[in-house]
Amino acid sequence: MSERIVTCRVLSGRGSQCTGEAVDPNAELKICARHLAEAQRLIHEAFQRTRRRETP
Numbered sequence: 039m040s041e042r043i044v045t046c047r048v049l050s051g052r053g054s055q056c057t058g059e060a061v062d063p064n065a066e067l068k069i070c071a072r073h074l075a076e077a078q079r080l081i082h083e084a085f086q087r088t089r090r091r092e093t094p
Contacts, residue, residue: 043059043063044059044060044063044068045057045058045059045060045068045070046058046059046060046068046069046070046072046073047060047067047068047069048069048070048073056070056072056073058070058071058072058073061074
């Protein structure tokens with residue numbers, strides 16, 4: 039029996055859906071490894087900006 043592949047739900051600026059396989063097909067957020075890494079990078083950069091503002 040073949041298992042169904044769940045794809046990433048991220049859309050490009052033109053509205054086309056990413057075809058990457060979701061990291062966790064059972065998760066609420068269906069996202070591929072590439073987009074997960076991009077999100078982590080953006081979160082890290084935002085965190086670093088916040089920390090720089092807090093340091094005297």
